[in-house]
Amino acid sequence: MDSPGIVIGFYMMAGLVLGSGTLVFLARNLLHALAFLVISFLGMAGLFLTLSADFIAMAQILIYAGSISVLMVFAVMLTPLASRDNGNTIYVLPGLLAAGGIATFVGFLALDTSWSGPATDFTTTIDLIGNLLLGKYVLAFEIASVLLLFALIGAIMLVQISPSDPEEGEGR
Amino acid sequence: MTGISELIFEIGLVHYLIVSGSVFGLGTAIALGKRSAIAVLMGIELMLNGSILALLAFSRFPQNTSSEAGLVDGHVFVVFILSVAAAEAAVALALSVLVYRKRETVDLDRINLMRW
Numbered sequence: 001m002d003s004p005g006i007v008i009g010f011y012m013m014a015g016l017v018l019g020s021g022t023l024v025f026l027a028r029n030l031l032h033a034l035a036f037l038v039i040s041f042l043g044m045a046g047l048f049l050t051l052s053a054d055f056i057a058m059a060q061i062l063i064y065a066g067s068i069s070v071l072m073v074f075a076v077m078l079t080p081l082a083s084r085d086n087g088n089t090i091y092v093l094p095g096l097l098a099a100g101g102i103a104t105f106v107g108f109l110a111l112d113t114s115w116s117g118p119a120t121d122f123t124t125t126i127d128l129i130g131n132l133l134l135g136k137y138v139l140a141f142e143i144a145s146v147l148l149l150f151a152l153i154g155a156i157m158l159v160q161i162s163p164s165d166p167e168e169g170e171g172r
Numbered sequence: 173m174t175g176i177s178e179l180i181f182e183i184g185l186v187h188y189l190i191v192s193g194s195v196f197g198l199g200t201a202i203a204l205g206k207r208s209a210i211a212v213l214m215g216i217e218l219m220l221n222g223s224i225l226a227l228l229a230f231s232r233f234p235q236n237t238s239s240e241a242g243l244v245d246g247h248v249f250v251v252f253i254l255s256v257a258a259a260e261a262a263v264a265l266a267l268s269v270l271v272y273r274k275r276e277t278v279d280l281d282r283i284n285l286m287r288w
Contacts (some may be wrong), residue, residue: 006183007181007182007183008198010183010187010221013185014191015286017191017195018191018194018195018198020252021195021198021199022198023203024198024214024218025198025201025205030208030210031209033211033214034210034214037214037217038219040218040221043223044195044221044225047188047191047225048225048228050183051188051228051229051231051232052232053228053232053247053250054246055206055249056224056247056250056254057230059250059251059254060224060254062260063254063257064217064221064254064257068217068257068258068259068261071261071262071265072210072213072214072261073247074265075210075265075268075269076210077270079210079268079269079272079278081272081277082208082272082276082277082278082279083208083274083277083279085205085208086207086208086211087206087207087208088205088206088207089204089205089206089207089280089281091204091205091217092201092204092205092206093205094204095200095201095202095203095204095205096201096205098197098200098201098204099197099198099200099201101197102193102196102197102200103190103193103194103196103198105193106189106190106193106194106196106197106211107189107193107194108188109189109194110185110186110189110190111186111190115184115185115186115233115235116235117239118233119184119232119233120233120234120243122243122244125244125247128244129244129247129248129251131183132244132245132248133248133251135204136248137248137252137262140252144252144255144256145255147255147256147259148255148258148259150180150259151258151260151262151263152259152262154263154266155263155265155266156266157271158263158266158267158270159269159270160267171240
């Protein structure tokens with residue numbers, strides 16, 4: 001049986017995530033949508049804390065709510081003449097239908113299956129994650145670091161303005 | 173699933189999976205329905221967050237408890253998902269800035285040079 005704090009925390013965080021996620025869809029301004037996305041990420045970090053995933057919650061706050069949202073703010077600010085409105089395409093109705101279908105399908109499957117596992121309480125997960133990252137998953141860890149390096153180099157190479165490029169500034 | 177009060181007041185795997193599926197569906201709607209490339213990227217990040225929540229929920233409520241090892245494998249997968257999401261966001265936002273420099277828009281309806 002869960003303590004009441006966990007139950008209240010779960011419902012508050014789930015409401016925060018789903019409510020601000022809906023506001024990402026509904027907001028008219030792109031920067032407002034971005035702010036609601038950050039709130040949604042923070043609520044998701046709270047959900048991770050109720051799952052006793054302390055390291056992942058901190059990484060969520062640092063990486064998603066911190067750096068990825070700052071990258072998106074940069075992208076909005078670096079495209080100043082583009083439209084800031086958060087408009088819909090003609091695919092919004094199929095998108096909403098797909099969203100409802102996915103949510104209903106996953107929810108029905110989760111309710112219909114008899115889950116049997118008891119909850120495992122981790123006191124801390126950091127040492128377990130560290131042991132796995134440098135033991136069983138060390139190859140994937142190294143590949144992920146190489147991937148991050150190449151993504152960084154690729155992003156820098158994509159957006160740099162080379163003075164020898166004759167098309168730059170004329171092909172508009 | 174014996175009673176409705178137990179379903180409401182005892183937080184289990186079901187609740188997290190429902191939230192996870194809802195967040196994933198919301199991200200799908202945003203990624204399919206929005207016109208700005210940056211908004212589409214926001215939808216993709218929401219979808220990744222939903223799948224991360226499912227992984228962590230299955231790690232908290234393991235179905236196979238015969239082996240003690242591998243209880244935090246889901247957490248390790250989440251670390252990889254986080255790094256890949258960061259790389260993907262950096263490259264995608266660089267691409268949108270590049271497209272803006274050429275076309276002065278990030279409107280996906282107006283980036284139709286390769287449409288037949």
